[in-house]
Amino acid sequence: MLGHYLTIALRNLGRAPFTAAVNVLTLALGLVAFVGAYAVSAYWGSSERSFPNAGRTYVITASLALKDGSIASGKMPQTTELYEKYLRIDFPELETIARANVWNRQSSVSAEGRMNRLVAAAVDPEFLDIFPLPFVAGDPRTALRSPDGVLLTEAAAVRLFGTADVLGKTVTLGGNLLDATVTGVIAKIPEPSHMATGPSASMPFELMASYDLYDRLRQVINRPRPQAGAAPPGATPAGGTAQQAGGSVPQAGGTPAAPAAGAPPQPSADPAAAAPDAAPPPQRENWLGGYCCTTYVMLKRDGSLTGRDLERRLADFARRRVPPDQLELANVDIGAVPVTGLMVAQLDGQLLGKAGRWVSITTLLFALGALVLFVACVNYANLATARAARRAREIGLRKVVGAHRGQIVGQYLLEAALLTAAALAVAVVAVELVAPVVRNAVGIDMRLALLGSPRFWVFIAALLAGVTVLGGAYPAFVLSRVRPIEALRLGRVRIGPRFASTILVGAQFAAASFLLIAVLVMYLQNAELERTALGATRDQHLVVNNFTPVTGVSGDVLIAELERLPGAKSVTAMGSAPWSDNVNLELLSRTPEAAAGFKTAFQNAVAYDFFATLDIPLIAGRVFDRDHNDMPPQDSPQGSNSAPRPTVNIVIDRVLAAQLNFASPQEAVDQIVYVPAALGDQAAAMRVIGVVESRPLFLRGFGATSNMYRLQPSGGMQNMIVRFAPQDVAAGVAAAEAAWRRLATQAPFTRRFMDEMFDQSYEQFARVNQVSAGLALFAFVISVIGLFGMAIQVASRRTHEIGVRKSMGARKRQIVAMLIKDFSKPVVIANVLAWPLGYFAGQAYLSVFIQRMPWTPLPFLASLAVVVLIAWAAVGSQALRASRANPATVLRLE
Numbered sequence: 062m063l064g065h066y067l068t069i070a071l072r073n074l075g076r077a078p079f080t081a082a083v084n085v086l087t088l089a090l091g092l093v094a095f096v097g098a099y100a101v102s103a104y105w106g107s108s109e110r111s112f113p114n115a116g117r118t119y120v121i122t123a124s125l126a127l128k129d130g131s132i133a134s135g136k137m138p139q140t141t142e143l144y145e146k147y148l149r150i151d152f153p154e155l156e157t158i159a160r161a162n163v164w165n166r167q168s169s170v171s172a173e174g175r176m177n178r179l180v181a182a183a184v185d186p187e188f189l190d191i192f193p194l195p196f197v198a199g200d201p202r203t204a205l206r207s208p209d210g211v212l213l214t215e216a217a218a219v220r221l222f223g224t225a226d227v228l229g230k231t232v233t234l235g236g237n238l239l240d241a242t243v244t245g246v247i248a249k250i251p252e253p254s255h256m257a258t259g260p261s262a263s264m265p266f267e268l269m270a271s272y273d274l275y276d277r278l279r280q281v282i283n284r285p286r287p288q289a290g291a292a293p294p295g296a297t298p299a300g301g302t303a304q305q306a307g308g309s310v311p312q313a314g315g316t317p318a319a320p321a322a323g324a325p326p327q328p329s330a331d332p333a334a335a336a337p338d339a340a341p342p343p344q345r346e347n348w349l350g351g352y353c354c355t356t357y358v359m360l361k362r363d364g365s366l367t368g369r370d371l372e373r374r375l376a377d378f379a380r381r382r383v384p385p386d387q388l389e390l391a392n393v394d395i396g397a398v399p400v401t402g403l404m405v406a407q408l409d410g411q412l413l414g415k416a417g418r419w420v421s422i423t424t425l426l427f428a429l430g431a432l433v434l435f436v437a438c439v440n441y442a443n444l445a446t447a448r449a450a451r452r453a454r455e456i457g458l459r460k461v462v463g464a465h466r467g468q469i470v471g472q473y474l475l476e477a478a479l480l481t482a483a484a485l486a487v488a489v490v491a492v493e494l495v496a497p498v499v500r501n502a503v504g505i506d507m508r509l510a511l512l513g514s515p516r517f518w519v520f521i522a523a524l525l526a527g528v529t530v531l532g533g534a535y536p537a538f539v540l541s542r543v544r545p546i547e548a549l550r551l552g553r554v555r556i557g558p559r560f561a562s563t564i565l566v567g568a569q570f571a572a573a574s575f576l577l578i579a580v581l582v583m584y585l586q587n588a589e590l591e592r593t594a595l596g597a598t599r600d601q602h603l604v605v606n607n608f609t610p611v612t613g614v615s616g617d618v619l620i621a622e623l624e625r626l627p628g629a630k631s632v633t634a635m636g637s638a639p640w641s642d643n644v645n646l647e648l649l650s651r652t653p654e655a656a657a658g659f660k661t662a663f664q665n666a667v668a669y670d671f672f673a674t675l676d677i678p679l680i681a682g683r684v685f686d687r688d689h690n691d692m693p694p695q696d697s698p699q700g701s702n703s704a705p706r707p708t709v710n711i712v713i714d715r716v717l718a719a720q721l722n723f724a725s726p727q728e729a730v731d732q733i734v735y736v737p738a739a740l741g742d743q744a745a746a747m748r749v750i751g752v753v754e755s756r757p758l759f760l761r762g763f764g765a766t767s768n769m770y771r772l773q774p775s776g777g778m779q780n781m782i783v784r785f786a787p788q789d790v791a792a793g794v795a796a797a798e799a800a801w802r803r804l805a806t807q808a809p810f811t812r813r814f815m816d817e818m819f820d821q822s823y824e825q826f827a828r829v830n831q832v833s834a835g836l837a838l839f840a841f842v843i844s845v846i847g848l849f850g851m852a853i854q855v856a857s858r859r860t861h862e863i864g865v866r867k868s869m870g871a872r873k874r875q876i877v878a879m880l881i882k883d884f885s886k887p888v889v890i891a892n893v894l895a896w897p898l899g900y901f902a903g904q905a906y907l908s909v910f911i912q913r914m915p916w917t918p919l920p921f922l923a924s925l926a927v928v929v930l931i932a933w934a935a936v937g938s939q940a941l942r943a944s945r946a947n948p949a950t951v952l953r954l955e
Contacts, residue, residue, distance in 0.1 A: 081480060084441050087846050088484035088528065090839045091437025093491050098430030100492060100507035102423040105261075108253040108404045114359055116585045117156075119368060119397040121148070121356040121375070122406065123364060125763070127391045132661045132764040134648065138263075138398060138406040140356045143346055145185070145560065147382050148358065151654065152374070152783040153914055156361045159188040163264050164275060169236040169611045169808060172221040172267060176236060176807055179217055182266035183275030185925045191359045192256070198228045201246030205271040210244035217267035218246055234270070236611040236808055238281045241274060252506060255403050258827075259504030264355065312361035318849075349385045349391055357400065371397050390648070390737075411761075411825060413909065414516065432576070433839050434528070436569045440843045441532035443566060445477070448648040468682070477533025481525055486560045503828055558606050563887045570845040570932075571891035574924050576837035579898030579906070583830045586907060589914035592758050594819055595639075598676045601790045602632065602640060605781040605797060606811040606817065616803045617776040619667075622800040629787020631653040634778035636666030639758045639815055641824040646765055651721060653744035660720040660766045662713070663759060663911055668775035672712075672753055674784045682730035682751030685772045689748070692772055708733070708746040711770065714755040724750035757912035760822050766911055782815070841931060848884065848935045877937070884927055884936040894927050899924070925928070 087860045109115040144158045146543045152158075166213050168181035186205040193201060197215060205211055212233060218227045227243045234241055247269075250257045270278075360366050364462065379393040387393075398406045408422045416528070419841040496507040607619055616634060623632045637643045650659040671677075672684045685691045693709045711734075715726055723729040729749050736745040775781075785793045801810040822829075866876060899921065907913045 076815065083846060084444060084480050084829040085442050085445075085484045085487065087843045088437050088481060089436035090493065090843055092485055092488035093797065094433035094836055094839055095427075095430040095524070096485075096488050096492050096604045097495075097507065098426045098519075101505055101752050103516070104507060105405050105408075105423060105504050106401065108255065108402075109400050110174045111251040111254065112400075114191055114193075115369075115399075115401055117360040117362070118191055119358050119360070119371060120400055120403050120406070122396045123352065123360065124392075124394040124396075124400055126394075127661060128389070128391060132391075134763045136394075136396065136398075136406065136539045137352060138355060138403055138408055139352045140354050141348060142354055143348060143352045143382075144356045145354070147378075148356070150364070151378065151381070152358070152371075154361065154366045156359045157187045157190050157357075159185040159191055159357050160186075161188060161264060162275070162354045163266065164273075166269065167606070167811060168234070169235060169608075169796075170221065171233040171807070172230070175221065176809055177217075177220050178730050178809060179220075179267040180265055180272065181234075183272050184266055185272050188357070195248040196249065197225070197248050199243075201245070204245035205269070207242065207271075208242050209274060210246055210271065211274065211333050211417045212245040213243055214247050214267050215249065218243070218923055230430050231632045232268075233296040234274075234278055235282060236613075239274075239278050243269065243523075251687075252504075253404065253509075255400075255407070261402070261504060264645070275390060280552060281888070283645075289511070296624075309796075333432075346399045347382065347387075348379075348393060349387055355403075358397070368397070368399065371598075384771055408825075411751075412829060413905070428844040429576070429836050432572045432799065433836050433843070434477070435531075436572045436840045436843045438528055438532040439569050440846055441477070442479070442534075443474075443569075444846070445533065454633060474529060476535050478525065478529045481528045481532065484526055485521065498570050513906040528670055539840060566844070566848050567891040567894075569891075570848075570888045570928055571895045573837065573840035573844045574892040574895035574928055575898050575902070576833065576840050577924045577927060578895060578920050579902050580830065580833045580837050581923055582899070582903035583826075583833060583919065586910065586914045587827070590757065590760075590819075590823065590910070590912060593755070594913050595839060598678070600677070601785045601787060602781045602815040603785060603794060603797065603803070604640070604813050604815060605783065606779060607778065607781060607805075608698060608779050612805045612808040614801075615776055615810070616774075616778055616781065619781055619801075619804060620775055621628040623781060623783050624947060626783065626785075626793045626796045626800070628785045628793040631670050631674040631786040632781065633671040633785050634668035634775040635671070635758075635780045635782060636778050637759075638818070640760065640781045640818040642761070642822070642824075644761060644763060645758065646763065647769060648723065648737050649717070649734050649747075649769065650737060651734060652730075652748070653738070659737055660717065660767070661763075661765045662717050662720075663762050663765050664772040665758065665768060665770045666778070668773065668778060669771050671770070674782055675756070675758075677756045678754045680752045680754060681716060682749070684710075684751050684753065685710070685770075689750075692774065697736065705747050706743055708748050710750045712751045712753055712770040713749055714753050714768045716755045717769060718749075718752050718766055755912065759779065759911060760826075761909055762911035764908060779785045845931055848888070850934055881936060885932050888928050888932040889925065892928050895924075896921050 110117075110119075120138045122138050123137050123140055123144075124134055124136050140160075142160065145158055148155070149157050161182055163180065163182045166180045170177055170179045172179070184205065189205060190200050194212075196204075199208040199212070204212055211234075213221070213227060213232075215225045221227070221232065222230060225246055230243050232241050232243060233239065252259055253261075255263045256266060291666065296495060358371070360368065360371070375395045375397055378395045379388070383393050401524075405421060405423055412422055413420065413425075493505060500506045605623065607614055607616060609616060620632050622636065623629060637645065645664045645904070646661050646662040648659045648661055667685075669685055669687060672679065683689075689710075690712045694707055713721075713729065718726050718729040721729065721734060723732070729752050732749050734747050734749060736747065738744045753770075757768075783793065783797065790878045793800055796808045902921065
């Protein structure tokens, strides 16, 4: 029986090769999307599998949300340094706990007179108990327990020494600040892993030091050193964060501050650092800021504490340990994710923001792939139903000779299975062919999850069965209901209700419209960022990285040199590199009362001439200038309730002025706003001296959409920004490098243009845009084919009606207009039904960014126009062909 079914199925497919090819192609497009989503998800899901302890290792997560709901971080796989301390107390049954901190992705490391930039990480010695790294030299048991020991990757060893045989050799950290000994050499870590070299890796270290050595380096960096022409002792990079070659300390104070969710932590300089013999002011533990570390915990093998138990007990950890006054400001939720899910958790934080608390990037990817596959299955069902009307006599004959409904259903399900199998084979080959391109572009090797995995073949079998039923069930069951007498008399019958094909086409276009709206929102947001962030000026902005304790070059001296460069229009400085992953937030309110409502703004530490250099227009008041001596006192008391804190001048942007309920930017000028009291400090008063246009310099803000600017000494800042006229860029950069060589004979010249930094920061979002655009294109191609099939079916069904209308005097253009109007109705309705889902998806995407495009009807109206034009193009030829029917011939045949 099966052989007979197979023979008939192959014969039927051979009679209509074009239709079969179209069905295979459309199903293959949907399957490529779904199989690709599976391959990517499986790749991420197989991370850390090379480590034997991965199954019982977890990463502690934290989620911060302000009480008013305005700011939410999402689930961050990062913690402060406090977590490790109290986890050891509250969870003695854990086998081990370890921290890891990528303190700098461009750390200055010297060896044998040569300086290089390496990705440097600090870990607790127990880290090697959790992750047995692939040592090629050295003893893993003692490598990081030596007081000055560091590990190098083989590639880093070759860069520093020209050979991987470097055990026992000396490297100098921070350029020339602290000597260390190489106690181990590490081979390349297998992908996928958060410690490998792929773009999704959060800790692709090249040098690894113990936390003790890292703490000593921080102490050396924070110790003032006299220099010729240097800034006054004690001046350190301001603004809370900087990419420096030294260490990172948690930010002190009452301001929630954390790195972008899912982003690698950026090191911070301590603005309150003092000489070693000075007694530091007492500070309370800050659980709301200074998120710098990844904290790993490893469960015991005996199962005395399970992952579920750990999650349950961590839910109460914040209530026990976070001070009550900090919990009054924000909710702190603490949890854990398996280390095998760390890469996904990082991406959730980067791409989804606070929406990552409810949905994962893998779930979203599968959902989008399933949506395109659903469109393909609906298209197959629609085309199969349209074609089935022409096979009525065959069905009638089968039933006359004794075939029952189950046999008819089985026959057509087998045909659907053959087409699905062919489409699945095409899809797998297509994914294999594009896998190298994807690997080169984003570092994801989809082939690891395909042919080499037994799970993949189980997935393929389930997918074959599911698509066969989803795409073939409807035409098979409606065909089995055909009445033999009607089929043999007419040779063709109406298959299913008239509205069935309309609903199928509508479902296709609803899904495609949703994807199109999402893509339009993404591209409009990108255009908004480019317009506001990069500005209209054609001038180029060069960012020169200089961390004075490492390079020995005073920021003030460097700025003076940069101002003399040919083509330099102006020079300024920032505490944090523009478009970095740093997030530094400040709470502001109109009154000093702690219970007053507050708004959260992104805090930027800047130098004089900042707004002129970055071309940020002034709206009201003034900006920082030397004539008014806006520089705040550098020795103001910290952490004291008794000593009054001086009022600091600040500049805010237009959005923050509106958020603080000022009627206009002009009204905000010369008004006092306050940072609420927290961590035992008094409320800090700040005077608004000016309001500028809103201009983002960072992508993510945990929900913050406004900016405030504080003036800090340029000599202690790390990022010098030079504005060049477009015709003088090459000469200016060459002169800047020559000036650097004169000032810093050992440190390499590190510089980038701001537009390049923006592109790098936006890179992952751009990939999401490209993937979404590709899926939307797939969905529309499939939907157009489905609409074309419906047009054939409907035009054939309405032949008699068209003949009657023409005999009554209807013209061709009237017939064409009528048919196009009827075909457009389900497309328009489907598009409008997709609007609410498109709106919520767009809002979730925009919530990640500081600067957001204004909501307008444009994405929705543009998507409507696109689908209507596509529909007209798809059905126009069929409508025109139907309108040419000869009434006499049609009515005679009827």
